[in-house]
Structure formats: C-alpha cells, structure tokens
Amino acid sequence: MLGWLQTLLLRWFIVAFVSFNTLLIPWLRPDLVVQHERPQDVQAAGLDLRDVYDYIVVGSGSAGSVLANRLSENASVSVLLVEAGGGESLRSEVPAAFITMSGPGYGAAEDWAFETEPQAGSCGALHGCRSQWPRGKLLGGSSAINGMLYIRGNRRDYDGWRDMGLSGWGYDDVLPYFKKSEDMRIPELQDSPYHGVGGPLTVEHYKHYAGITEDFLAAGRELGVPTNEDVNGESQFGFMKSHGTLREGLRCSTAKAFLRPAAKRPNLHITMDSTVLKVLTEREDDVVQATGVEFVKHGQVHRVLAAREVILSAGAVQSPQLLMVSGIGPAEHLKQVGVPVVVDLPGVGENLQDHVGAAGTAYLVGVPGKTSAALEIASFESAYGLTYGLGGPSFGWTFGEVMGFIASKFSDPAYPDLQLFLASASDATDAGAIHARAMGLTPEVFETMYRPVAFQDTYSCVPQILRPESRGHIRLRSASMLDPPVIQPNYLSTQRDVDLLVEGEKFCRRLLETKTMQALNVTLNPRKFPACSHLDILSDEYVACQARQYTMTIYHPVGTCRMGRPDDAQAVVDERLRVRGVRGLRVVDASVMPTVPSGNTNAPTIMVAEKAADLIKEDALQPEVVLLGELGDRPARAAKATQCVSDNRSGQCPEGRPTRTSRRANERAEEL
Numbered sequence: 297m298l299g300w301l302q303t304l305l306l307r308w309f310i311v312a313f314v315s316f317n318t319l320l321i322p323w324l325r326p327d328l329v330v331q332h333e334r335p336q337d338v339q340a341a342g343l344d345l346r347d348v349y350d351y352i353v354v355g356s357g358s359a360g361s362v363l364a365n366r367l368s369e370n371a372s373v374s375v376l377l378v379e380a381g382g383g384e385s386l387r388s389e390v391p392a393a394f395i396t397m398s399g400p401g402y403g404a405a406e407d408w409a410f411e412t413e414p415q416a417g418s419c420g421a422l423h424g425c426r427s428q429w430p431r432g433k434l435l436g437g438s439s440a441i442n443g444m445l446y447i448r449g450n451r452r453d454y455d456g457w458r459d460m461g462l463s464g465w466g467y468d469d470v471l472p473y474f475k476k477s478e479d480m481r482i483p484e485l486q487d488s489p490y491h492g493v494g495g496p497l498t499v500e501h502y503k504h505y506a507g508i509t510e511d512f513l514a515a516g517r518e519l520g521v522p523t524n525e526d527v528n529g530e531s532q533f534g535f536m537k538s539h540g541t542l543r544e545g546l547r548c549s550t551a552k553a554f555l556r557p558a559a560k561r562p563n564l565h566i567t568m569d570s571t572v573l574k575v576l577t578e579r580e581d582d583v584v585q586a587t588g589v590e591f592v593k594h595g596q597v598h599r600v601l602a603a604r605e606v607i608l609s610a611g612a613v614q615s616p617q618l619l620m621v622s623g624i625g626p627a628e629h630l631k632q633v634g635v636p637v638v639v640d641l642p643g644v645g646e647n648l649q650d651h652v653g654a655a656g657t658a659y660l661v662g663v664p665g666k667t668s669a670a671l672e673i674a675s676f677e678s679a680y681g682l683t684y685g686l687g688g689p690s691f692g693w694t695f696g697e698v699m700g701f702i703a704s705k706f707s708d709p710a711y712p713d714l715q716l717f718l719a720s721a722s723d724a725t726d727a728g729a730i731h732a733r734a735m736g737l738t739p740e741v742f743e744t745m746y747r748p749v750a751f752q753d754t755y756s757c758v759p760q761i762l763r764p765e766s767r768g769h770i771r772l773r774s775a776s777m778l779d780p781p782v783i784q785p786n787y788l789s790t791q792r793d794v795d796l797l798v799e800g801e802k803f804c805r806r807l808l809e810t811k812t813m814q815a816l817n818v819t820l821n822p823r824k825f826p827a828c829s830h831l832d833i834l835s836d837e838y839v840a841c842q843a844r845q846y847t848m849t850i851y852h853p854v855g856t857c858r859m860g861r862p863d864d865a866q867a868v869v870d871e872r873l874r875v876r877g878v879r880g881l882r883v884v885d886a887s888v889m890p891t892v893p894s895g896n897t898n899a900p901t902i903m904v905a906e907k908a909a910d911l912i913k914e915d916a917l918q919p920e921v922v923l924l925g926e927l928g929d930r931p932a933r934a935a936k937a938t939q940c941v942s943d944n945r946s947g948q949c950p951e952g953r954p955t956r957t958s959r960r961a962n963e964r965a966e967e968l
C-alpha cells in the first residue's frame with residue numbers, strides 16, 4: 297500500500313515538473329521556441345491545399361521527412377507531405393525525457409500506442425501478455441520519440457540483401473547514402489571513410505553519461521571485448537559509448553534535420569493532423585494506377601491527387617495497413633474484412649520482424665552514487681529545468697550509455713548476433729513511476745521484483761538478438777484505417793531465438809564477475825519472477841523463463857512490405873521500391889527491409905529514404921516508365937509515358953521537357 301502510494305506520488309510529482317519545466321523552456325532556451333523555423337501546417341500558414349501535387353508522401357517519420365526534403369529540392373516539383381500527428385513538442389528535444397514520449401500518460405498525444413496480440417510463449421509478465429508498441433505520431437514520426445541511438449547495422453546485412461538478388465542494396469551501394477545524410481560531429485570520426493560531414497542529420501556523443509559508463513567499458517575489456525569507438529565503422533564488434541542523433545545535446549529527429557530546412561520551400565506543403573484513410577486507385581485496361589489519397593483532417597475528408605506518385609512512408613505497422621485498406625494485399629484476408637480487392641498481393645503485412653530483448657535483470661551496485669542513475673532519473677525533470685541550458689542529466693540517456701555488439705557461439709565476431717544495452721538505470725530506478733508502466737509490466741511482477749530495491753543504485757544489461765528467426769504479421773482488424781491493425785510478432789517462436797537470448801543474458805551476468813564490477817560490489821537482484829520461482833536463478837532454464845516473462849520489444853519492426861525479386865511471390869515492392877501491380881505507388885520506410893539489420897533501425901530507414909529519393913528522381917527522367925512493378929507472373933511491359941507534371945502554374949518540368957498534365961489527374965481535379 298505504501299509502495300503504491302509512493303509510485304503514485306512520484307508520478308504526480310513528475311507530471312507537475314514536466315508541466316512546470318515545459319513552461320520554463322521558453323525562458324531557459326528561447327532558441328528552441330523560434331516557431332518560424334519550425335514546419336507549419338499548410339492551411340495554418342494561410343495557404344490552400346492544392347488539388348494535385350506531383351508527389352504525395354504519406355507519413356513524415358524517419359523516411360517521409362527525408363523524402364519530402366529531397367524531392368522538393370527541385371523547385372519545379374510539387375510535394376505534399378501528409379502527417380497524422382502534429383508538430384514536435386519541446387519535450388521531445390530533451391534526451392532524458394525519452395521515456396515520457398510514449399506509453400500511457402505523458403506521451404499519449406504523440407504516440408500511436410499500439411499493442412500486440414497476446415503472445416503465447418513470451419511477454420508473460422506484461423498486461424494481457426501483450427507487448428506495448430509505441431510509434432511516433434508527430435512530425436519526425438518515431439525518430440521524434442525514439443532513443444536517438446545512431447547505429448547502422450553490419451556490412452553483411454546489406455550484402456545479404458544484394459545476395460537475395462536486390463541489386464543496388466549491397467553495403468558498398470548503401471554506404472554513400474548513410475554518409476549523405478550524416479553530419480558526424482564527433483571530431484575523431486570526421487575523417488573516417490565511414491562517415492559523412494555536412495549532411496542534415498547530426499550525430500554526436502550524448503552530452504552526459506552516468507558515472508558507471510567507463511566501468512561498463514572496462515568490464516567488457518576484461519572479458520575480451522574491446523572498446524570500439526565506432527561500431528558503424530570498420531568493425532561492429534565491441535563496446536561503444538553510444539552515439540546519438542543529437543544536435544548540441546538535444547534530439548535531432550528527421551523533422552529537425554530534414555523538414556525544418558525545407559519548410560519554407562513554396563513547392564513543399566505539409567498537412568498535419570491529417571490521417572490518410574486510403575490510397576485512391578483506378579483501373580484502366582489491366583493497369584492499376586494510384587491516383588491520390590483520401591485523408592481526414594479535423595473531421596473533414598479531403599481527396600488530393602498525385603500527378604506522379606503516391607509514396608507510403610507510414611512505417612512498418614501502417615504502410616501495410618494502408619495498402620490493405622486500399623485493396624492491395626492478400627485477397628482472402630481482404631475479403632474476410634470486407635475490403636474490395638484491387639490487387640492480390642499476398643506478401644503485404646507478412647514477414648514482420650522485430651528485435652526482441654530479455655529485460656528484467658536489475659544489478660545492484662554496492663558503492664552508493666557510482667551510477668547516480670537513481671538520483672538522476674528521479675530528479676531529471678527538475679534537472680531538466682535547472683540545467684537545461686548548462687548540461688547535466690537532462691542530456692543523458694539512462695537506457696543505454698554503452699552499446700555492446702558481441703558474438704555468441706552461434707556466430708563470429710565479424711557478424712555479432714547480440715546487442716547489449718548497458719544502462720545506468722533499471723526498473724527499480726523510478727519505483728515504477730514511468731518505465732514499468734510504459735513496458736506494460738504487471739503490478740504483481742513489479743511489486744515482487746523491483747519494489748524491494750526501488751530507488752537503489754542499479755544498472756541493467758538488456759541483451760537483444762540481432763537477427764531473430766521468429767516471423768509475424770500485420771493484418772486488418774477492420775476495413776478502416778482508424779482502427780488499429782492486428783499486430784502479431786510471434787516473439788520467441790523459435791527455440792534458437794530463446795537460446796540466443798539466454799546466451800546474451802549469461803554474458804551480462806559474467807560482466808558482474810569482472811574485477812571492475814566486483815570493485816563496485818555488484819550483485820544480482822535475488823528476487824525471482826513469480827512464474828519462474830521454481831527454477832534456480834543461476835540456471836539456463838531460469839534465464840529462458842525470464843526471457844519469456846519480461847520479453848521486450850526493441851521497437852524495430854520491419855519487413856511487412858518487403859523488397860524482393862520479381863519471381864518472389866511474397867515480395868511487395870521491387871528493388872526500386874515500387875508496389876507490384878500498381879503504377880505510381882511506392883513504399884519507402886522500414887517496412888521494405890527484407891530482413892532486420894543487425895542494429896537499431898532509424899539510420900537504416902533514413903538510408904533507405906535517401907536512396908529511394910534518388911531512385912524516384914532517376915525514374916522521373918525516364919521518357920517511358922517500364923512497369924516493373926507488375927506482379928511477377930505477368931510480363932513486364934511498357935506503360936504510357938509518365939507525364940512530366942509539375943506545378944502547372946509554372947509550366948516547367950525539371951529537365952526542361954514539356955509539361956504534359958496527366959489526363960486522369962486533370963479529370964479528377966475537375967470532378968473535385
């Protein structure tokens with residue numbers, strides 16, 4: 297009872313401080329509130345939504361913001377960016393406020409707050425055996441609520457894509473796109489051949505690291521894992537002091553990096569609070585053409601046409617959902633939910649992959665003040681007000697000061713299969729006020745495991761598997777885009793995935809035996825998960841049981857509109873990211889990745905969008921568009937020339953070719 301009251305009071309304390317400090321921001325950091333530098337909604341800016349744009353991009357997340365910027369670099373091409381959420385909040389800028397950006401309470405307005413279906417062999421300690429799936433609902437999408445870690449994955453991931461027959465997606469092909477977007481601000485890495493300088497996306501060290509950070513690195517070295525200054529460089533193996541998508545210590549979302557510099561372009565319109573309900577299509581002879589989108593904004597339904605292309609960047613959950621509600625997906629499933637079938641595309645929504653971790657172990661630190669995390673997180677909101685302009689814990693990220701990439705017995709050091717999040721906080725740190733709630737941990741488990749050690753100095757080491765075997769799917773719950781879809785990740789549905797997590801957790805436990813950690817008197821929290829209480833806490837069986845109890849998404853769903861060769865029946869888009877069987881429609885976001893990269897997915901998604909922008913620009917130069925997006929069993933065939941349609945008021949085409957406005961687009965514009 298007392299513990300519950302403690303948590304409630306702390307929660308209210310934090311709410312009060314969040315509100316108070318948000319009021320302080322304009323005074324402490326006036327540079328952040330310079331509204332004229334922020335993207336504005338087209339109508340709020342006093343402009344009219346046009347009936348037709350050259351390109352319509354759906355979703356302004358990690359991918360959509362990049363596309364909006366790159367496509368509108370050409371002043372004679374018009375672009376409409378449609379985003380369901382609003383602008384970025386001031387709170388999203390503050391790294392330590394990360395955890396308040398999602399989950400119940402604080403982050404509700406900026407988070408789609410999805411949850412998975414109940415899991416059979418995992419998520420046992422979570423409410424209803426469901427995993428909470430936050431997704432950003434604001435400019436910048438998930439890049440505006442994520443952990444800011446800048447990780448690209450392993451060279452072999454992309455070479456694997458190339459070896460699947462996806463030409464142009466090998467590591468040497470994609471490295472220039474990683475570099476193009478990047479402004480590496482860590483001085484020692486600026487001359488590295490793996491990094492770019494001067495791009496829109498700034499990469500820095502976090503401005504603040506908890507005191508235990510150097511101990512994590514030293515403990516790794518004791519176990520033969522080198523300190524690696526750059527896991528995105530020559531070798532991924534090792535422990536690294538985390539790099540983040542940050543600018544002067546604050547979050548650098550893709551909205552900040554890509555949209556703010558483009559926001560004033562007259563050929564880019566951004567419509568916010570606008571939820572796309574479906575992609576409009578027309579069939580002419582046997583060709584299906586995407587003609588535009590229908591969206592709802594403040595209760596009013598709008599239809600806007602795309603003279604060239606509609607591009608879906610709504611993320612790995614909603615891009616497949618949008619395709620399906622528009623009639624593009626597995627025919628049987630569409631019929632079941634009452635959606636008329638436009639194109640039978642069986643792979644839509646399939647192949648869902650997500651990184652999964654085993655959370656839950658709190659390591660108790662016996663030297664008070666060494667982690668400082670308990671103190672820091674409990675007071676970060678006050679620190680946020682008091683040290684906002686100066687540095688300090690508000691600029692830290694207590695969920696992974698150190699990233700470890702290690703190889704289990706199933707892999708080799710050149711291709712790590714485990715990532716460790718070494719963090720100066722645990723579920724005990726905030727006494728359940730925020731983190732356990734955001735995870736969906738049941739109160740019973742919290743009370744057993746963490747209440748007895750609440751507020752103590754603890755750290756955590758969460759292993760995640762880098763290339764899970766488990767596959768899930770996204771399906772429709774109803775024919776409406778306004779209903780959340782069915783999310784079924786099937787976590788830990790293969791024994792190998794469980795075994796790998798056990799290997800990761802055992803490595804974490806070995807860390808505490810190092811001289812470095814022993815000098816800090818580190819011990820394992822001896823409390824057991826209730827469902828595993830019959831097992832010896834030191835046994836593999838217990839660790840496997842824990843993984844199945846406190847199964848943690850690492851928030852990296854990909855693969856649900858995956859790229860593939862024409863002879864791959866499950867492929868949704870081709871290697872140019874064109875939806876098969878539909879002309880004028882692409883998907884560009886995390887959903888197109890055929891396999892999840894061996895690391896966090898923000899930088900890879902940005903890379904995909906950078907490359908896609910070039911593909912789209914190249915295709916616009918073609919006098920004839922070859923319909924390679926046709927379904928594999930149909931012959932590729934030439935379609936009518938894509939019209940060079942731009943802002944018809946200017947009458948200019950990018951390459952000086954004559955403007956030929958799409959007949960269909962014109963007819964539809966007249967109808968409207």
Ligand SMILES: Cc1cc2nc3c(=O)[nH]c(=O)nc-3n(C[C@H](O)[C@H](O)[C@H](O)COP(=O)(O)OP(=O)(O)OC[C@H]3O[C@@H](n4cnc5c(N)ncnc54)[C@H](O)[C@@H]3O)c2cc1C
Pocket residue numbers: 354355356357358359360378379380381398430431432433434435436437438439441442443444445446447570571572573609610611612614618777850851852853885886887896897898899901
């Ligand atoms: C809590 C969390 C922590 C993470 N931490 C990290 C990290 O530290 N490092 C890292 O590399 N990755 C991290 N990730 C993953 C990474 O952020 C994502 O992989 C990446 O942002 C995905 O980009 P996306 O463009 O595919 O989708 P998103 O960025 O999610 O963008 C989709 C956009 O589409 C909009 N949208 C959706 N449906 C519609 C519709 N119908 N109409 C209009 N708009 C729509 C959404 O509102 C959103 O803005 C994290 C993710 C989360 C959620």
